[in-house]
Amino acid sequence: MFEIQLSKKLHSAQGDMLLDIDLQISEKQFVALYGKSGAGKTTFLKMLAGITEPDKGRIIAGKETWFDKEKKITLSPQKRKIGFVFQDYALFPNMSVRQNLEFVLPDKKNKNFVDELLEITGLAGLANTSVTTLSGGQQQRVALARALVKQPDLLLLDEPLSSLDNEMRLKLQDELIKIHKHFGLTTIMISHDTSEIYRLADTVIKMDFGKIVQQGSPDLLFHNHQISGKVQIAGQLISLVQNDIVYIAQILSGNNLMKVIITKEEAEQLNIGDSVLIVSKAFNPSVIKYKA
Amino acid sequence: MWEPLLLSFTLSLITTAILLVIGVPLAYWLSQSKNKLKPVFESVISLPMILPPSVLGFYLLLAFSPNNFFGKFLDQYFSVRLLFSFEGLIIASVIYSLPFMIHPVQSGFQNLSPSLKDAAYTLGISPRKTFFRVLIPNIKPALLTGIVLTFAHTVGEFGVVMMIGGNIPGVTKVASLAIYDEVESMNYDAANFYSLVLLALSFVILLFLFNKKWKTKIF
Numbered sequence: 001m002f003e004i005q006l007s008k009k010l011h012s013a014q015g016d017m018l019l020d021i022d023l024q025i026s027e028k029q030f031v032a033l034y035g036k037s038g039a040g041k042t043t044f045l046k047m048l049a050g051i052t053e054p055d056k057g058r059i060i061a062g063k064e065t066w067f068d069k070e071k072k073i074t075l076s077p078q079k080r081k082i083g084f085v086f087q088d089y090a091l092f093p094n095m096s097v098r099q100n101l102e103f104v105l106p107d108k109k110n111k112n113f114v115d116e117l118l119e120i121t122g123l124a125g126l127a128n129t130s131v132t133t134l135s136g137g138q139q140q141r142v143a144l145a146r147a148l149v150k151q152p153d154l155l156l157l158d159e160p161l162s163s164l165d166n167e168m169r170l171k172l173q174d175e176l177i178k179i180h181k182h183f184g185l186t187t188i189m190i191s192h193d194t195s196e197i198y199r200l201a202d203t204v205i206k207m208d209f210g211k212i213v214q215q216g217s218p219d220l221l222f223h224n225h226q227i228s229g230k231v232q233i234a235g236q237l238i239s240l241v242q243n244d245i246v247y248i249a250q251i252l253s254g255n256n257l258m259k260v261i262i263t264k265e266e267a268e269q270l271n272i273g274d275s276v277l278i279v280s281k282a283f284n285p286s287v288i289k290y291k292a
Numbered sequence: 293m294w295e296p297l298l299l300s301f302t303l304s305l306i307t308t309a310i311l312l313v314i315g316v317p318l319a320y321w322l323s324q325s326k327n328k329l330k331p332v333f334e335s336v337i338s339l340p341m342i343l344p345p346s347v348l349g350f351y352l353l354l355a356f357s358p359n360n361f362f363g364k365f366l367d368q369y370f371s372v373r374l375l376f377s378f379e380g381l382i383i384a385s386v387i388y389s390l391p392f393m394i395h396p397v398q399s400g401f402q403n404l405s406p407s408l409k410d411a412a413y414t415l416g417i418s419p420r421k422t423f424f425r426v427l428i429p430n431i432k433p434a435l436l437t438g439i440v441l442t443f444a445h446t447v448g449e450f451g452v453v454m455m456i457g458g459n460i461p462g463v464t465k466v467a468s469l470a471i472y473d474e475v476e477s478m479n480y481d482a483a484n485f486y487s488l489v490l491l492a493l494s495f496v497i498l499l500f501l502f503n504k505k506w507k508t509k510i511f
Binding site (some may be wrong): 046049050051076077078080082083084086088090093094103104106118145147149150193 | 364408416
């Protein structure tokens with residue numbers, strides 16, 4: 001169990017803001033941190049990691065106190081059992097893939113663990129390559145493998161997949177789930193991608209202007225008006241074209257583009273870029289397997 | 293014949309070595325600091341770049357003089373006289389060349405992603421190990437620029453050594469002063485010898501700097 005109460009005054013582009021968070025996270029939860037840029041998500045992760053010092057509050061991780069302002073306890077980032085994957089990966093450019101991992105290995109004799117991590121993340125073949133020559137997806141894997149070398153309890157991911165293409169994203173999402181389960185981690189991930197959150201997280205925390213505004217399962221947060229017996233697909237309206245008396249709406253959901261015919265009355269309510277739901281009133285829609 | 297040149301190179305080597313030891317940590321501190329007085333420090337460090345060397349030399353002359361506080365203090369407690377001595381030249385060169393080490397190295401540190409340091413810390417690496425094994429190896433081109441510029445700039449100094457060195461052969465008569473001396477005594481061949489060596493050296497250094505492999509932003 002992680003008990004987190006933190007507050008810090010931030011000077012952001014929108015003016016001064018009070019980051020104020022009171023949160024409990026159970027072990028082995030996969031939490032998605034969601035919200036506008038500048039809501040304080042990255043600062044929150046950095047406070048958990050000990051990179052940024054909060055003004056007030058405490059962080060209790062199981063039986064350990066990582067931070068307690070009143071008791072004047074501040075554990076250095078080195079001593080917290082965390083793995084942090086940065087948005088820009090922050091790989092050490094002067095080292096190879098293997099060296100990036102071995103450099104941070106606490107027990108230098110335990111080289112088998114490095115091999116195991118390279119194997120799990122599919123990097124064994126690239127072990128002796130310089131990290132500067134890797135693709136985005138490969139760099140992301142190295143960053144993830146490196147963050148696990150210390151065998152952390154808490155894995156912090158700052159938009160780890162945001163700069164990757166869709167195919168690579170889906171692949172790495174699978175790997176993240178695998179790793180999260182394999183190592184019994186508690187994971188907190190910043191993400192802006194609803195479909196990603198659906199696939200990975202069991203809890204979503206929505207932040208706005210330094211505060212937690214909503215918290216719950218992805219279903220509760222994104223589809224709070226769910227009606228059973230209906231098919232719902234969430235997406236974004238890409239284009240709207242009139243065709244005789246009907247309109248054709250193109251809606252992007254995940255990486256699927258769908259064309260839907262809608263009426264003039266429906267079309268008048270919508271603007272390009274809106275988040276929309278495709279709702280089918282069919283009682284039993286067909287579900288067909290196309291790939292095992 | 294070679295004495296003034298050797299003296300110049302010795303002075304430059306020692307100055308560069310000292311500036312590496314004090315300049316790199318100072319440049320790192322400047323790159324990280326959010327201190328309100330930082331612009332003041334930066335201005336003081338950069339002063340030798342725009343100040344006429346004779347001005348710097350004049351004030352060092354006053355400071356080193358045994359008649360004044362600092363010079364008297366050194367003389368009485370350490371029996372050290374910096375005026376007209378090689379040690380004095382070293383101290384003056386360190387001050388004079390400070391910005392040429394600090395600027396490239398500081399900008400090298402500033403161009404590193406801040407998450408590099410944060411990542412190392414969260415991965416359990418101590419600040420000391422992070423500095424020497426992660427940060428320093430990744431600013432190598434900037435470090436090299438700093439070393440080369442400092443060395444070259446010290447070889448080329450004239451005004452400061454003229455003011456405080458006293459032009460003593462074998463002690464403070466460096467190559468740039470020797471050229472001036474030889475010209476004064478109409479000895480153009482000797483002046484040409486020193487000048488050619490310095491010209492060739494400067495060209496090689498610049499060639500080295502502009503070589504694509506090591507090309508970095510200096511300022």
